[in-house]
Amino acid sequence: MLVKTFSSAVYGINATTVTVETLICPGLHYYIVGLPDSAIKESLHRIESAITNAGYRMPRQKIVINLAPAAIRKEGSGYDLSMAIGILAASEQIRDTLLTDYIVLGELSLDGNIQPVRGVLPVALQAKKDGFKGIILPTANGREAAAVQDLEVLVADNLEEVILFFNGQQQLTSIEIDIENEFLHHINNYDVDFADVKGQENIKRALEIAAAGGHNVILIGPPGAGKTMLAKRLPTILPPLLLGESLETTKIHSVAGQLRALSSLMTARPFRAPHHTTSDVALVGGGASPQPGEISLAHHGVLFLDELPEFKRSVLEVMRQPLESRNITISRAKFSIDYPASFMLIAAMNPCPCGYYNHPEKECICGSAIVHRYLNKISGPLLDRIDLHVEVTPVEFNELSTNRxxxxxxxxxxxxxxARKIQAERFTSFADIHSNAQMNTPTVHQVCQVSDSGKKLLRAAMERLGLSARAYDRILKVSRTIADMDGSMQIENQHLAEAIHFRSLDRENWAG
Known part of the structure; x- marks a missing residue:
């Protein structure tokens, strides 16, 4: 007997419905075809044990399971439950009347319990798009799938519950959540706040400008000056996630298996802080079975790179293209996957190996050549993609002890x-530009007009500070953001002056 059940395969952050065709006929041996990986080929051992422990029998005939479309490689253990139901239906141990209404997804344990799987949110979105009535999932994945409205989400703890449901003997638990109320309730949940930071008003101002325009920032200062503390608080001043942004971010974390158990939508902007020993694949994504990297997990949020010069040069250089295009393409011989990567980069570093170059009190023990060599670990092209260079100085005792x-x-x-609302209105007619930091060169010249006196100020600053020509557009972008924060239609000289101040750490001036 031939029976069809339905499961789903995840590629990138999107899903494709997979038809699980099960045929039982006279003969011997079990076969799974349709480009399955090792985890799927091993699944028949789990399925046989689970069916037996549920009190049913595994057919002792030839079983052929085809995962269609056969041209797409299938990976993971999420097909277990769908194949088990197909085998039981093909052997006429359960009814097949409801099989075409539901996507069935889950990994089976030997005792018949159903284990959670990755990528449930994109699967649920695709199930709704393909017109399925609902989706049957492990209990731990229920709230994640329930973020998709107008789709019946049924959860089960073990195989027997699913069998009884298809036989009409028992109803499965249905999960429903009011996604808008839950989204709004948790949208401002942060454990940290800028009110905790004593002093550092100029650094707070720089981070506010960065948040207002979506600009990348580098903080340079001695150990203990508060660089990490300030960076961790940047997401708390970014605009709240929109529902669409939350869905997209949640899809990425779902595919990567980064969602907490029994969670639904991500409501806070992500903050990712990989260690400086991370590899380039871990940062941008990829691998034998491609997974999103840290830059994609930081999508619509913040990527924090502490001790920037300690990262391998190759790791930092692979970020250059995603910083501009806001997405990353993982290419292999037989396929190509796109992951979104629209994030704010905030980097932190010491000014020299000992950490005390230009310190007001402690003496630096590094020679000039050592400082130059340390700073040269960061390439010019990468620095050119960072709009704000901010020097962080230690907080004085009087500021630390104040109760202000x-x-x-x-x-x-x-x-x-x-400020973001002003930019949203300005860029209504521009495709793929939502903030000042995302402007390309033609848009900068169109939007960031300055007066003759402003041009003189820019020329003098570039000559005196030795700023590169590449810094010119960055200064204009930042000054446009500062003007937006002041509610000014024009970029005034004071806006340019403040933006120039935040390029004072440009490469030619760092080491004196």
């Missing part, structure tokens, strides 16, 4: 949101 209240993240975020 400082601005909370909520107050700063309101100003950031106002």
């Amino acid at each position: 209240n400082t601005e909370t993240s909520e107050i700063i975020r309101e100003r950031v949101i106002r």
Whole structure:
């Protein structure tokens, strides 16, 4: 008897419906065809044990299972449950009347329990798009799939529950959540706040500008100056995630297996901080079975690279293209996968190996050549993609010990949101540009007009500070953001002056 059940395969951050065709006929041996990987080929051992432990029999005949479309490689253990149901239906141990209504997904244990799988959110979205009534999942994945509205989400803990459901003897638990209320309820949940930071008002100002325009930032200063503390608080002043952004970000984390158990949508902007020993594949994604990297996991959020010069040169250089295009393409001989990677980069570093170059109190023990060699670990092209270079100095004792209240993240975020609204209106007619940092060169020249006196100021600054020509567009972008924060239609000289100040650490001036 031939029976069809339905499962799903995930490629990149999207899913494709897979038809699981099960045929039982006279003969011997079990066969799985349709480009299965090793995990799928091994699944028949798990399925046989699970069926037996559920009180049913494994047919002792020839079983052929085809995973269609056969031209697409299938990976992972998520097909176990669908294949088990197909075998039981083909052997007439359960009814087949409801099989075409549901996507069935889950990994089986030997005792018949159903284990969670990755990539449930894109599977649920594709199931709705393909017109399925619902999806049957492990209990741990239920809330994640329930983020998709108008799709019946049924969960089960073991194989027997699913069998009884298809036989009409028992109903499965249905998961429903009010996604908008849950989204709004958790949208501002952060454990840190800018109110915790004493002093460092100029650094807070720089991070507010970065958040308002979506600019990349590098913080350079001695150990203990607060670089990491400030960086961790940057997501708290970014505009809240929109529902569409949340869905896209959640899909990436779902595919990577990074979602917490029993969670639904991600409501806070991600903050990723990979260690400096990370590999280029771990950062940008890929591998034998391609998975999203850190830059994709930071999509719509912040990627923090602490101790920037300690990263391998090859790791840093692979970020140059994603920083410009806001996506990464993983290419292999037989396929190509795109992962989104629209993130804000915030980097931190010491000014020299000992950490005390230009320190107001402690003496640097590094020679000039050593400082230059240390700073040259970061290439010019990468630095050119960082708009704000900010020097962080140690906080004085008087500022640390004061009880003066400082601005909370909520107050700063309101100003950031106002500036972003101005940019949203400005770029309504521009494709793929949503913030000042995303402007290309023609758009910069169109949007960032300056007066004659402003041009003189720019020329003098570039000559005196030795700024590269590449820094010119970056200064204009940042000055446009500062003007937006002031509610100014024109870029004034004070806006340019502040933007120039944030390029004072450009390569030619770092080591004196």
